[in-house]
Amino acid sequence: MNGAIVIIGLNHSTASVKVRERITFPGDEQGALTKMFAALPGVDEVVILSTCNRAEIMAVTDGSIETRDRIIRRMASIHKLEASELLGYLYVYTNVEAVEHLFSVTASLDSMVLGEPQILGQVKGAYRKASDAKTTGPILNRMLHRSFFTAKRVRTETDIGASAVSVACVAIDLAKKILGDLIDKWILLVGAGEMAELAARLLSNQVRKPLTVVNRTFENACCLAAQFSGQAMEIEHLQTALAQADVVVTSTSSCEPVVRADQMQKVMKLRKNRPIFFVDIAIPRDVAVDVNDIDNVYVYNIDDLQSVAAENLEDRRGEAKKAGVIIEEEVTKFIHWVDTLESTPTIISFLDKLESIRTREISRLNGKLSHLSTEQREAIEILTKAMINKIAHEPITFLKKNSVGGKSKEYLDVTQRLFCLENCPEVENSGDKVCKP
Amino acid sequence: MDLFFLKSAVIFYLLGSLGYLVFVLIPSRIKPLWGFMLTVAAFALHSLSILHRAIFSQYFPLTTLTDALSLFGWIVILLLLVMRHRDPSPIFGAIAAPMAAVLCGLAVAFSYRIAPPTAPVLRTWWLPMHVFLALVAYGFFALAAIAGMMYILQESFIKAKRLGPMYRLLPSLITLDDINRLAIPIGFFLHTVATVSGMLWAHRAWGAYWSWDPKEILTLVTWFLYAIVVYQRFRFGSRGRKAAIAALIGFALVIFTMIGVNLFLGGHHAGIGGTSFRGSGI
Numbered sequence: 001m002n003g004a005i006v007i008i009g010l011n012h013s014t015a016s017v018k019v020r021e022r023i024t025f026p027g028d029e030q031g032a033l034t035k036m037f038a039a040l041p042g043v044d045e046v047v048i049l050s051t052c053n054r055a056e057i058m059a060v061t062d063g064s065i066e067t068r069d070r071i072i073r074r075m076a077s078i079h080k081l082e083a084s085e086l087l088g089y090l091y092v093y094t095n096v097e098a099v100e101h102l103f104s105v106t107a108s109l110d111s112m113v114l115g116e117p118q119i120l121g122q123v124k125g126a127y128r129k130a131s132d133a134k135t136t137g138p139i140l141n142r143m144l145h146r147s148f149f150t151a152k153r154v155r156t157e158t159d160i161g162a163s164a165v166s167v168a169c170v171a172i173d174l175a176k177k178i179l180g181d182l183i184d185k186w187i188l189l190v191g192a193g194e195m196a197e198l199a200a201r202l203l204s205n206q207v208r209k210p211l212t213v214v215n216r217t218f219e220n221a222c223c224l225a226a227q228f229s230g231q232a233m234e235i236e237h238l239q240t241a242l243a244q245a246d247v248v249v250t251s252t253s254s255c256e257p258v259v260r261a262d263q264m265q266k267v268m269k270l271r272k273n274r275p276i277f278f279v280d281i282a283i284p285r286d287v288a289v290d291v292n293d294i295d296n297v298y299v300y301n302i303d304d305l306q307s308v309a310a311e312n313l314e315d316r317r318g319e320a321k322k323a324g325v326i327i328e329e330e331v332t333k334f335i336h337w338v339d340t341l342e343s344t345p346t347i348i349s350f351l352d353k354l355e356s357i358r359t360r361e362i363s364r365l366n367g368k369l370s371h372l373s374t375e376q377r378e379a380i381e382i383l384t385k386a387m388i389n390k391i392a393h394e395p396i397t398f399l400k401k402n403s404v405g406g407k408s409k410e411y412l413d414v415t416q417r418l419f420c421l422e423n424c425p426e427v428e429n430s431g432d433k434v435c436k437p
Numbered sequence: 438m439d440l441f442f443l444k445s446a447v448i449f450y451l452l453g454s455l456g457y458l459v460f461v462l463i464p465s466r467i468k469p470l471w472g473f474m475l476t477v478a479a480f481a482l483h484s485l486s487i488l489h490r491a492i493f494s495q496y497f498p499l500t501t502l503t504d505a506l507s508l509f510g511w512i513v514i515l516l517l518l519v520m521r522h523r524d525p526s527p528i529f530g531a532i533a534a535p536m537a538a539v540l541c542g543l544a545v546a547f548s549y550r551i552a553p554p555t556a557p558v559l560r561t562w563w564l565p566m567h568v569f570l571a572l573v574a575y576g577f578f579a580l581a582a583i584a585g586m587m588y589i590l591q592e593s594f595i596k597a598k599r600l601g602p603m604y605r606l607l608p609s610l611i612t613l614d615d616i617n618r619l620a621i622p623i624g625f626f627l628h629t630v631a632t633v634s635g636m637l638w639a640h641r642a643w644g645a646y647w648s649w650d651p652k653e654i655l656t657l658v659t660w661f662l663y664a665i666v667v668y669q670r671f672r673f674g675s676r677g678r679k680a681a682i683a684a685l686i687g688f689a690l691v692i693f694t695m696i697g698v699n700l701f702l703g704g705h706h707a708g709i710g711g712t713s714f715r716g717s718g719i
Binding site for chain 1: 605674
């Protein structure tokens with residue numbers, strides 16, 4: 001092919017947070033920067049993807065080194081960096097590698113947290129912005145849609161996103177498996193330190209009921225409770241608080257367990273055995289070990305949660321291998337489609353198509369033409385051939401004339417679709433209506 | 438011919454169970470929809486079989502053990518289909534489909550006792566009502582037992598802190614306990630009505646409300662067991678694992694009352710193949 005698909009960018013494995021924080025493409029909210037890149041000489045199509053863990057420019061270019069360098073220099077100047085400085089963090093993928101890279105990114109195989117689900121939405125957002133700015137063309141349109149399709153295949157055909165891999169997600173997932181929907185559940189925080197605050201922040205958007213905070217120093221409990229518009233209670237009322245709560249996060253610095261089994265037995269009577277879930281993130285533990293043995297009481301400490309998260313991550317790695325096969329398949333299909341966009345093959349298949357229509361129609365009439373002489377039949381052959389040549393002449397001249405330049409791919413793509421040349425390709429079957437240009 | 442539909446239903450239930458089994462063992466290979474669709478096909482055949490029996494015997498098809506087992510399996514699947522609206526988790530199907538397969542399989546195995554009842558005492562509307570209510574009650578007890586089994590499994594995973602693929606597949610503890618909380622009182626109520634209607638019918642047929650035959654004794658034991666379970670929950674909030682175990686024990690008793698008595702013990706419930714000439718088979 002004449003042009004080349006290029007991806008230039010950096011991610012969490014090539015650049016530190018400090019660098020990533022700087023490369024954010026400021027001012028691209030309305031796609032202004034995307035347009036600027038698209039206007040560079042030699043660049044046909046552009047999509048800019050920028051998340052906290054990656055910054056990438058996807059482009060269809062004329063394939064020259066100069067164009068590539070032009071993009072890198074522009075990328076550096078936007079962020080007030082020297083190109084040579086930036087170069088150290090960058091990776092550059094072209095053609096097959098670029099397609100592979102995008103498909104892996106969208107399917108979350110290249111994410112910092114393997115299999116995390118946000119990246120698909122982020123790529124979709126980036127694509128929408130570029131397509132609003134009209135900087136995408138037939139190749140990137142198709143490539144992005146295929147990447148969404150691939151990501152969905154990976155989601156449904158593998159278990160890559162099935163299990164939680166962070167301690168917080170494991171805890172929330174467990175709480176839901178024990179208590180069902182958390183929205184109407186009571187959360188109790190025992191302890192008011194930094195960890196408690198972190199837990200409060202994570203949990204407060206899961207529930208509607210106000211948080212309750214219990215702490216040895218009542219003032220600290222009040223501070224934290226006020227921050228999340230919850231209520232504070234003194235440590236003496238711990239038992240009352242336990243009788244009400246559904247999820248309890250303990251994080252005190254006490255050396256002795258704060259919740260003991262004998263005390264919990266009593267609480268369970270008060271609760272009429274309603275299930276309760278303890279997340280003990282304190283070291284040493286705040287909840288005595290034997291509390292977990294009581295019926296309808298479930299205790300997970302930080303080590304338990306961590307080992308579950310680690311096991312789940314191991315599962316995900318296994319699933320990522322299966323996903324790799326799917327991606328390979330889809331990349332091959334896409335590259336095949338790109339190859340068909342060359343003008344000569346398109347013209348040939350266009351002529352083949354017309355010729356096959358001609359011969360089919362003549363053979364259908366064979367019975368009715370049987371009384372004709374050989375000469376008359378030849379005349380019909382000549383006539384019909386002349387007709388298709390006349391019909392094909394203008395389109396072929398047009399395609400040849402426009403075989404290089406910005407819109408060539410688009411013309412070829414349209415030709416193929418108009419005449420159903422490539423076995424009527426499943427046009428944009430990614431099923432994503434929002435992102436359609 | 439009249440067992441053709443039932444036999445086909447058994448085959449489809451078995452295929453459905455197989456579909457679910459493959460799904461449970463290797464979830465990524467097969468969609469649970471396969472098991473479900475096969476089970477629905479089996480259910481359709483099963484319904485045809487019951488309908489056919491009703492027309493064939495010109496009577497509500499409940500008077501032999503075959504019919505009772507078949508209808509019981511049918512109710513279990515019907516409850517599954519209703520349940521699916523509340524919790525679409527495929528795991529219910531994975532348990533209900535094999536259960537229906539076993540029940541219908543037993544029904545086919547007992548089919549040599551297929552003649553409809555001739556005893557005039559059985560030709561009254563009290564009988565179908567009594568049997569039908571009892572079977573629906575058993576259906577609810579079965580549902581509670583299925584949920585109970587899953588509860589015990591899921592709880593043991595969570596308590597032991599081993600959260601594998603089965604943990605992900607099983608519904609939340611609260612959902613399972615809710616099923617127990619609803620199904621047992623409903624089943625208990627229906628069971629009570631069924632017992633009372635049976636007594637009224639017995640009075641009309643034989644002049645005695647209660648005759649202490651083995652099935653009646655076991656029914657009474659079952660009734661007391663479920664009464665205690667219902668009372669415990671409402672009075673003391675007994676729930677979770679204990680309630681799940683109770684549901685399993687109760688259901689084992691139900692199965693024994695239903696099938697065991699006919700095979701090993703006598704009494705006027707033992708049916709046409711049993712020792713008593715006046716039996717109904719239920």
